[in-house]
Amino acid sequence: MRYDYLYRYYDKFTTGGFRRMMDEGFNCRNNHYHYAATYTGPGHTHIYTGSAPALSGIVGNDFYDRNLGRLLYCTEDTTVSTVGGTGPAGKMSPRTMLVTTITDQLKLATEGRAKVVGVALKDRGAILPAGHAANGAYWFDSKDGNWITSTFYMQELPKWVNDFNKRRLPEQFMAQKWEFSRPLNQYTASTTDDQPYEAPLPGESKAVFPHEFIATTGGLRYEVLRATPYGDVLSKEFALAAIKGEQLGADNVTDFLALSFSSPDYIGHAFGTHAIETEDNYLRLDRQLADLFAQLDATIGKGNYLAFLSADHGVADVPGFSQVYRIPANVKPYGVVGEVAKAALEKAFGSGNWILAYMNQQVYLNHSLLAEKKIAMGDAYETVKRALLNQPGVINVINFHQVTAQALPEVQMEMMRNVFHPNRSGDFYVMFQSGWFEGRNKGTTHGTTYAYDTHVPLLFYGWGIKHGQTVRRTKIADIAPTLAALLGILEPSGTIGNPIEEVVN
Template sequence: MSRFLAFTLLGVLTLGVIATEKPSPDRPKLVVLLVIDQLRYDYLTRFDDLFKGGFRRLLDDGAVFTNAKLQHAITLTSPGHATISTGRHPATHGVTANNRYDPKYGKRVGAVYDPSEQAVGGTGSTSSPRILEASALGDRLKAAHPEAKVVAVASKDRSAILLAGKKADGAYWLSVDCGCLVTSSYYQTEAPRWLAAFNVRQLADSFYGETWKPFLQDRSLYERYARRDDFPGEKYGLETTFPHRLRGNPPDQEFYYDLMNSALGDEIVLAAALAAIEGHELGDDDAPDLLALSFAGVDRVGHDFGPFSQEAMDQILRLDYVLGRLFDELDERIGLRQTAIALTADHGVLPLVEHLALQGERAKRFPKNLIPDAVNRAINKMHPDAGEAVAYFDPPHIFFDLKRLESLGVSREEAEELGRQAILETGYVEKIYRHSDLQGEASGDAIEKLYRNSFYPPRSQHLIVQIKKHHYVDRAQGSTGHGSPYDYDRHVPIMFLGGSIPSGRFSEPAGLVDVAPTLARIIGVPMPPETDGRLLEEVLR
């Protein structure tokens, strides 16, 4: 039986046991699923002494899993969020990357791109959750309790939509096109009253003229817990020290982009979340509701300045404050005893190459065009008319223009082999996987298993490239990223708080696939764990 058929049958069988699941007598009225984009686990240990808000509450009163890691290799926002919401690997839920080459449109498109839908509430991206091939927690909640309400709010469209799933009441995100909160016509054809009222406030515009200044008055703490402020390699050498100004003026997209991808943007997500709680009347009745939130400030700051920068430290402390306010509001409106909270991250991040080099690591940058240029040269050497054989380079992975190659008599197998050899010769790559490699018999290699968990044949890249550890695809000094199978991209927090959840530190391995099934068990909704996942029994005692 194929893996995909097995999961389909499992879903069908699960429907038959919905009525047999019995909720806990102290089942919460509201489940809050929090995703912090790019939150490395070590942020919690490095800044533990400084936390006074939400992280302090989670660490002191919550269940903390210290050995939680992503179990897939392509560690990006979209597959991470989809894995958290569905409790399934990308190999099952079908979301393998943030972007994909779609032959239907002949271009790169975003993970949740859907031209059949439109933004509602303002101008924004055309998106929907139709890409999901597995049921999200909210979908399963709706199947068990049709009266339950499911809402997601996030900085990014893909984060909101992939957390919400297909049956949600609404998925809302901050649009850089209008500086407002929007949803998709997939969920609602008209903006609900609360959304219209929220956008009238023009909250984003109120940040015009603001500068990002250090959160703590004692600047010596930044030198103690982070590195010096003017570190080489940060943000391409532009504005590497505090304070930081937002570019542009409202209603410029440049201004909204900087705001919504900064430490200040998380404030708007919090305000939108509180408005959504009231607008959708979450937690107001006996049916359990679900609120999923994703904050992206850590991600943008991490990309620009690296995880050991003063900016990253400041962002984490600001987020601690934001989460503290959120928990206080939840306690006042619903009561934390009637709320179950889970917090995790979609991925980690590689430290700046310049930082690693000072630590004695063999860290390197290499230019973005190195891999696709090498592949095109190799194929054109054998087939001079091939031209641009690479249709889309999704660093560090390759999509071929298969139609073009076929018209020239170049088989996919030949293109893959020529490309594989050319990429290996660059010296920056550890291994390359073709579809045939990941569809064949498993070798038992731990890294290969991670790539198999990331592999979904209809959408995966044609050449899946594992770059060497501590290497980054961008020669320009500055910025960093994620997407590798290494621990710096995979080790993230998993924490639970509220209701009857016990507090403590737990060192047994855990993964993103475990979060949703564990929350489902707390509210009595059937959601079997992934085949290599588990229910986190530590929080169910």
């Protein structure tokens, strides 16, 4: 969710959802990411840790781990098993995250009495915020249509989760369509529906309304629901079931529900920032938030709970959309950068497996081969940099081993320092020109250091919060220490941010 969505759709929001948080809560209007890896896994991690990839080890959704000698998914755990499903989707845990979360700190501060529950369609969106000590983290299994967890947390699902799964809401949603939720002429914050740069949902021939749901191949029958507003409904309904089933907020010990709505990401990737689908989804999500708050008012009591809202990253405009306005933008196909870097190294130093991986805009060099051939890191860097700067769309190549020697604006300099983890990051970071990214010609993505990827909402509402706003630059790393200050507990172990004084005061 990019920051500007709050204002682009403001007049169409109800008074109970986003506007309730904006009109009655505190709005940090200049809130940005502080590292060069604006992806889902790192975003969820650092909202809740107040840390940075350099300390947490979560440098991407996937990354190359030099100690393991292979690619590693940010929440994979081969030592655990799925609970509640028949597939491998539950072989997950937070073990790859090397620091504590604000949710962990709440468990520690209350001698374990606080209840912590993480909920998201995506496993990483539930697991990383819930932390290491959570009572449970639950995510959606597209194979069976169930909410599942892993043996890291428990050996069997609680009764309330089994009861929720028996409702078979995904089956009900699959039988419906995604249609306009209001008259077409009211979607004034969007382009027309039929755009060539939008990606259709699985099974569709065109990316236009109404969207019908076709079960995807490979056994993931319910995967398509993730890229529709029904994914948000499913998440909200499960969160409400968690509040009731775990009796969150029912005693005098503070509990924590970490709820992530994943569908805006799937929808945004497919249709882009100015699509009717995107606008429709946020208007529908607004109603889900309003319902969530109304039910919290009724059960916990207005003023007795604290809510904060942010996003794990922003998003670039679709290059095809930008080009309509003559704004420089384009797409670089996956694989090109890695192949050019590899060819340059082979030409300069001979054949060999010089690059172990290229991902997250980072080149992972084979350190053993460099040592064997007595090639200095600086020489390898100059070779790769010369080759890549000849590539359209590449504006710079950063040597992580000498970041302070790079000619970079201070903001980008900090992002580079904060993202580098010696065992999990690459050696060189490939910086693309604004508006450019690696991927496909339909849809869009994120992951850069530009404002459209770093500038995300930050709203605080409810208990202890006075109405107000600030345009002072705040960082994602400030969220966890702000919550710690409000709760009067120790901040997470890897925190590098500071409490936002205007919120705490």
